[in-house]
Amino acid sequence: MSDLMAARSLMALSLAFHIVFAAIGMAMPLLMVLAEAQWLRTSDAAWRTLARRWARGAGILFAVGAVSGTVLSLELGMLFPAFMRVAGPVLGMPFSLEGLAFFTEAIFLGIYLYGWDRVAPRWHVLSGVMVALAGVTSAGFVVTANAWMNTPTGFTIENGVVTQVDVWAAIANPAAVSEVIHMVLAAYVAVGFGVAGLHAWLIARGNVAPMHRRAVPLALSVGSVAMVLQLLSGHEAAVMVAKTQPAKAAAMEALWDTQRCAPMELGGYSDDEAERVIGAIRIPCLLSLMTYGSLDAEMKGLKAWPPQDRPRSSVVHFAFDLMVGCGMALLLTALWWGLLVLRRQPWWERRGFLTVLGLATPLGFVAIEAGWVVAEVGRQPWVIQDVMRTSEAVTTVPDLTVPLFVFAALYAVLALTVVLLMRVEVLQQDDGARHEPTSDAEVPRAA
Amino acid sequence: MLPDVLLASFLVIFLWVYTLSGGADFGCGVWDGLASGPRRHQQRQLIKTALGPIWEANHVWLIVVVVVMFACFPLAWSAITTTLFIPLTTMLLGIVLRGSAFVFRSHAGPYVEVRRQWSVLFAVASTVTPVMLGTCLAAVATGRIRMDVKTGKVTTNFFDAWLAPFPLAVGVMTLLLTSFLAAIYLAVEAREGALQDDFRQRGLMAGVLLGVVALGTLALARTGAPHLWQGLVHQPWSIPWQVGTGGVSVAALVLLWRRRFTVARVLAGAQTAGVVWGFGLAMRPYVVVPDVPLGVGMAPLSVQWSVTWVLLLGTPVLVPAFYALFRIFKGSRSASVA
Ligand code: HDD
Ligand code: HEM
Ligand code: HEM
Numbered sequence: 001m002s003d004l005m006a007a008r009s010l011m012a013l014s015l016a017f018h019i020v021f022a023a024i025g026m027a028m029p030l031l032m033v034l035a036e037a038q039w040l041r042t043s044d045a046a047w048r049t050l051a052r053r054w055a056r057g058a059g060i061l062f063a064v065g066a067v068s069g070t071v072l073s074l075e076l077g078m079l080f081p082a083f084m085r086v087a088g089p090v091l092g093m094p095f096s097l098e099g100l101a102f103f104t105e106a107i108f109l110g111i112y113l114y115g116w117d118r119v120a121p122r123w124h125v126l127s128g129v130m131v132a133l134a135g136v137t138s139a140g141f142v143v144t145a146n147a148w149m150n151t152p153t154g155f156t157i158e159n160g161v162v163t164q165v166d167v168w169a170a171i172a173n174p175a176a177v178s179e180v181i182h183m184v185l186a187a188y189v190a191v192g193f194g195v196a197g198l199h200a201w202l203i204a205r206g207n208v209a210p211m212h213r214r215a216v217p218l219a220l221s222v223g224s225v226a227m228v229l230q231l232l233s234g235h236e237a238a239v240m241v242a243k244t245q246p247a248k249a250a251a252m253e254a255l256w257d258t259q260r261c262a263p264m265e266l267g268g269y270s271d272d273e274a275e276r277v278i279g280a281i282r283i284p285c286l287l288s289l290m291t292y293g294s295l296d297a298e299m300k301g302l303k304a305w306p307p308q309d310r311p312r313s314s315v316v317h318f319a320f321d322l323m324v325g326c327g328m329a330l331l332l333t334a335l336w337w338g339l340l341v342l343r344r345q346p347w348w349e350r351r352g353f354l355t356v357l358g359l360a361t362p363l364g365f366v367a368i369e370a371g372w373v374v375a376e377v378g379r380q381p382w383v384i385q386d387v388m389r390t391s392e393a394v395t396t397v398p399d400l401t402v403p404l405f406v407f408a409a410l411y412a413v414l415a416l417t418v419v420l421l422m423r424v425e426v427l428q429q430d431d432g433a434r435h436e437p438t439s440d441a442e443v444p445r446a447a
Numbered sequence: 448m449l450p451d452v453l454l455a456s457f458l459v460i461f462l463w464v465y466t467l468s469g470g471a472d473f474g475c476g477v478w479d480g481l482a483s484g485p486r487r488h489q490q491r492q493l494i495k496t497a498l499g500p501i502w503e504a505n506h507v508w509l510i511v512v513v514v515v516m517f518a519c520f521p522l523a524w525s526a527i528t529t530t531l532f533i534p535l536t537t538m539l540l541g542i543v544l545r546g547s548a549f550v551f552r553s554h555a556g557p558y559v560e561v562r563r564q565w566s567v568l569f570a571v572a573s574t575v576t577p578v579m580l581g582t583c584l585a586a587v588a589t590g591r592i593r594m595d596v597k598t599g600k601v602t603t604n605f606f607d608a609w610l611a612p613f614p615l616a617v618g619v620m621t622l623l624l625t626s627f628l629a630a631i632y633l634a635v636e637a638r639e640g641a642l643q644d645d646f647r648q649r650g651l652m653a654g655v656l657l658g659v660v661a662l663g664t665l666a667l668a669r670t671g672a673p674h675l676w677q678g679l680v681h682q683p684w685s686i687p688w689q690v691g692t693g694g695v696s697v698a699a700l701v702l703l704w705r706r707r708f709t710v711a712r713v714l715a716g717a718q719t720a721g722v723v724w725g726f727g728l729a730m731r732p733y734v735v736v737p738d739v740p741l742g743v744g745m746a747p748l749s750v751q752w753s754v755t756w757v758l759l760l761g762t763p764v765l766v767p768a769f770y771a772l773f774r775i776f777k778g779s780r781s782a783s784v785a
Binding site for chain 1: 528561600744768
């Protein structure tokens with residue numbers, strides 16, 4: 001493996017790992033706060049149990065989110081120093097604002113997770129709200145940074161050194177708004193369906209604890225609303241990509257020839273060698289229509305770029321289909337649930353529905369990973385679109401396969417442990433009766 | 448004042464605050480690993496409750512240091528991230544393992560084996576990370592990170608800057624400093640007599656060791672980091688500063704000995720300031736010795752000012768939030784000790 005490839009793989013691996021926990025860090029506080037607010041409103045103890053159980057599990061995930069984010073903030077500079085020499089200053093303002101958001105999040109998270117019995121319920125809910133807001137804010141800043149890599153604005157550069165920066169123009173880059181909205185919604189979709197799916201699966205297994213019956217509608221409402229909006233936002237994102245990053249758009253859509261009335265290719269394999277797409281369902285003219293609102297708008301095909309300037313359409317097209325496919329599956333699940341609720345049917349007795357919902361648990365997260373592959377692999381060979389190539393940005397440090405394998409092993413161990421521990425949290429049968437464990441089993445109770 | 452001076456001062460202050468907060472959290476991990484005697488379970492329990500609510504917030508100081516570096520000192524940062532790749536990677540592994548291990552073991556429930564293994568990792572990671580952090584900081588002062596300022600290309604290899612007696616000694620010193628701080632904090636929080644004595648004893652040990660290592664490190668600076676040595680010893684402010692820091696350190700130890708824990712804690716904070724600020728002052732005018740003095744290879748002024756404003760306006764907003772956090776979890780405890 002070349003060092004460039006190892007650096008890219010390590011960056012991608014660290015980001016792909018972090019994003020799972022970051023999405024949870026964004027959306028889980030909302031669910032916890034909603035459940036706790038329900039408890040305060042109704043005095044129904046099952047809500048409180050639910051909020052506390054969620055908070056306990058989330059405690060693990062937040063910590064892993066924070067440490068994996070720290071890896072990123074150093075790794076960006078360690079693996080791509082030339083990139084950071086440019087991006088660091090240009091994005092300095094959003095990144096330092098993000099630092100403030102991290103502080104806010106971490107401070108109130110401490111109060112939220114450990115303060116159940118120490119602060120008044122009102123203040124406790126308020127700290128939860130602060131965590132939820134800070135999580136979304138920090139995601140907003142970092143995705144703005146990523147959008148700037150896609151549509152860089154607000155700087156001049158001479159010999160690889162940034163000489164002038166218009167701080168606000170860099171933040172207000174064209175892709176920022178659509179990308180941020182899309183990411184935040186994605187977190188709500190993934191966590192909403194993920195949580196609903198887990199509780200549905202427990203109900204299907206015969207767990208009758210009342211909190212599960214409350215968890216599913218709450219999480220599923222958040223997920224479903226977000227999913228409907230996500231459809232619009234995804235469309236918006238696709239239009240933005242077509243306008244600002246035509247090569248990425250072509251790779252996404254497996255469009256090889258420049259043409260009017262460009263077709264939508266669903267599925268299939270976009271062959272980078274043969275320069276064509278195999279086995280896709282073709283819907284004539286739909287791509288032009290959806291992108292430009294006109295049947296005979298011209299769309300550029302990948303062949304318009306020399307091979308070394310093309311992103312790998314095989315990967316990007318597959319990832320794009322995967323994301324949209326997951327989205328559609330979640331949308332159908334949401335509609336099914338909506339129908340059941342409208343008809344006042346007891347969804348918790350419908351095995352078919354519970355099974356489908358259970359199967360949908362990971363789909364939102366799959367869509368997030370796939371979406372980032374679209375965004376990042378679709379930008380290649382550029383790390384900053386049309387400004388800096390990834391190969392120019394990479395570090396001179398040799399033997400990068402070593403840290404790649406070390407971190408891969410580390411993430412594997414962390415992932416396994418998280419799954420193991422979450423199993424304990426999720427499978428806990430009792431509810432309400434069980435007290436928060438205040439001490440480890442090996443610790444004698446007497447002080 | 449020029450933003451570059453302000454930003455450099457911010458960096459030093461943030462590093463100081465990080466040492467006092469996040470650094471001491473690593474120190475707690477060290478004492479967790481060294482927990483012993485009849486009260487070892489209580490020692491661990493105290494560490495767990497002391498760390499739980501605050502370590503994530505404390506940790507953000509380091510992230511802010513990193514952000515200010517790459518946003519405002521891009522040339523220096525690219526030299527640092529390249530030449531110090533190995534210790535920085537080790538530090539990252541430590542940070543990841545420490546944080547994960549801390550939550551994993553408190554959520555391990557029925558898995559005794561899981562808890563035991565992650566406890567070991569918690570202690571090891573808490574020990575390795577501050578050593579690496581100190582090593583990296585010192586490496587910047589050695590004068591062995593060389594680069595072609597025009598192109599930004601680093602001309603030294605990936606070992607020379609940090610694999611040397613002086614940086615490693617600073618690493619050990621950082622470890623001892625954070626352990627010393629942690630022991631004092633834990634003594635304050637322990638309240639109960641015997642447990643408090645456990646940490647008093649540990650604090651005294653760490654403090655004495657720290658003094659010995661600090662003197663040795665200072666001696667090593669003479670050849671290991673000549674510019675720093677100049678600053679630490681040969682400037683008009685040097686000797687009073689060193690004497691002051693030494694005096695405060697001895698006073699902290701004496702007060703710890705005499706069980707005046709809260710005052711000892713304040714003095715240990717001042718001692719840390721003496722070390723960290725002294726390092727910052729002695730580094731002047733360099734960010735990375737000898738190729739990157741302050742003002743060279745910095746971000747455009749618009750960026751420097753905007754980051755400065757974010758820090759100036761943002762930090763005060765955080766103060767009440769931090770105050771609430773520490774009041775809620777530390778207030779009643781520390782108050783009853785004084
Ligand atoms: C739950 C997750 C999820 C779901 C259901 C969807 N997406 Fe998505 N998508 C993401 C999660 C995501 C993401 C992981 O969050 C990305 C990566 C970069 C970004 O900002 O969002 C993304 C990126 C992304 C991009 C690339 C943006 C860029 O490179 O700047 C496009 C064009 C779309 N999406 C379009 C869609 C469409 C048409 C969808 C139809 C249903 C859709 N997405 C559903
Ligand atoms: C968290 C979700 C993200 C995921 C899963 C992700 C995924 C990826 C992938 C798959 C690559 C490799 C591309 C290739 O080599 O073909 C990559 C590269 C990279 N990403 Fe992302 N990315 C994410 C977000 C971000 C963000 C927010 C930033 C910047 C602020 C960023 C910066 C980079 C950089 C600098 C590289 C290396 C250079 C390059 O290959 O372009 N990524 N990422
Ligand atoms: C699309 C990509 C990303 C999103 C949506 C995102 C969002 C988030 C969120 C919501 C958190 C809080 C997580 C939690 O507490 O569980 C977080 C943590 C963190 N992220 Fe990311 N992030 C992304 C990529 C990045 C990148 C590229 C960096 C590095 C520059 C980064 C650096 C960090 C750091 C340092 C933390 C820890 C903050 C703390 O200690 O509390 N993240 N991120």
